[in-house]
Amino acid sequence: MAKEASVKIVRERYKVNGEFSVITPNRPIFNEAKKLCGITNPRTMTYIHSYGGEAPFFEGISKGILRGTRCDNPKCESKGSIYLPFRIFCPDCLKKMKIVDLTKTAQKTAKIHTFMVCERSGAFNTLDKPIKFINIEFDGVCTILMSYLSAGEPEIGMRVAPIFRTKNPTYTITDLSWVPVGTPKSKLPKGFSF
């Protein structure tokens, strides 16, 4: 087995290690009359991606903290608006926003705005199926967060509580999930905690 691709940052540069591209030979495609029509192009590749100014959000959910941002620019007509999804800059005045901890707000007020139970997934999916997509509204937050429900059946208006993959986090948005308020700790998926 080739060594899995990994990246470190040394003196503000990426230092890569392991295999970033896996070479697999291509194969011909013939039609029923055995005439050549095309070829396969296999490609396994690992990308390097920066979270930049959103990194505090993804680090937060790996530690059980839900972070959003707030525009504190006194000159902004949307001053005081709180955003989740976390945005680095205010969409109106483009000033850098203040990071705020919304964990308690979410625990106390999160409610399902809408949802969808999806039987299908695409390649590379890591979530259990069916996926229960939920969109969550919070008191005092002007946007509606997209996430997924890990226990129970979703309903519009249902109160939900955030849970976090704090054990072996993936550092992706999948580390944040939700359960109906009142779900016992024993019913949480592996690796997740309140």
Added chain:
Amino acid sequence: MIKFSKEQLKIPKLMRPVYLVTAGESEFRRAFPEKRTEELCVDALTMAAELIDMSPAELKSYIHTCYYGHFADHFGDQLLGESVIHDRLGLDPLGNVGVKTGGATGGSTLWEAVKTVASGYSDCALALGWERMDEVPTDEGNHLISCAADKDWETPLGHIYTGYYAVMAQRYWKIFGKSEDSFRRTMAEIAVKNHGYACHNPFAQSPMKITVEDVLKSPVVAYPLRALDACLMSVGSACCIVADEKTAFKMCKKPLLVHIAAGSHTLRPADRRDMAIPLLPNESKNQYKDLTKKFPGSERYPGFSGFLAARMAAYYAYRMAGVVDPTTDLDLVELHDAFTISDIQTYEDIGIRPYGEGRDYVESGDCYLTNPHTGKPGKLPANLSGGLIGCMHAVGATGLMQVCEVALHLWNKHKEIHGDPKRWKSFGKTKPKDWKDLQVKGAKRGLAISHAGVGSHVTCTILEDPNHQLKKQRRAK
């Protein structure tokens, strides 16, 4: 609350009128294992030339700038695929540029071409689009489509775009459809209609004679949406050629005026903020006063149930063309029926019906060529091509196919193009014995909506017979 400035709400103005000279399309299929993309693009451009009795070389000699609509580079695994097609069409050394706006790519491509002619930069421009969605299996295709969502906040959630999109359908279904069986059946009726109209279209990928029950029995994709509620995944190409007045009348006998505008909204529905409903010319200030009383839960606008981008595209385009009421001012429409329910949502966004009452456009029979309740012509037939559900959704080509199909009605050429047995045969098909001419009699004006995914981009195109201009008619009164 989000607000718009006066400057942002300015009604777009073209520096000179722009005309659609001709248009073309290839056949559409789920896969073309034995055809390269350029073969389909040549088919579309050749049809456009034939429509105005020109050779492809003659038509090309008029073109001065080229816009290519091709959404997903990673599907075809070819960056700068636009340059490949441009070269294969033999259009060097003309300036060309690729356009990408998700599902609205076709409409946006035309938007660009129209503006380049309106500005005077070019007298004639090509808008040609295609998509190649057969080069990966369906699961991988779903992943690639999900990459059009936010890669950090959405894509890792299942790698399935339907999930990001269908939550909006759910909200509409619950609030405006009130989860009623009757509403569910109305949704199904749209699929029956569009697959049915596709039976008379030789270019179409999915002609089907089905019933409401068939739709309701098809597998659930994401409740309440079922397989037959969804659009197709297609391969194919379509094109439009636009020109200024002088050039257009030189190139063909009956060019059509083009009015076109675009709107946008957050790529992530999650980022939508509340705002007042921008009103269309057929809506009044107090129109939506009791909307929340009638539909509890509809407090937010556009919330997750309306498409602001569609509303804004219509907001601009109606005023450009002088459309006041789409149902009376237009003769047919081609809408972006990605799902049956989003089709209903669009009726409201573009003012065919007020918010909350979209279903009535179907239930009244107005959306049919022949109203099934009265036997008389429908007031505003929709998606006679079969739409995205019955004809195709080859993303970069879709918006252009719609405009081509609307134009064929305005040119009174529905029969000539769709009824020719030779065309059916050239696609390896037999013209059905019960083939019907779906020509909208005396059509003078038509509209096409090109729409991206969760509503990030929408264009609204209005084609108009220059001898029956709404603005002139209103001025004369």
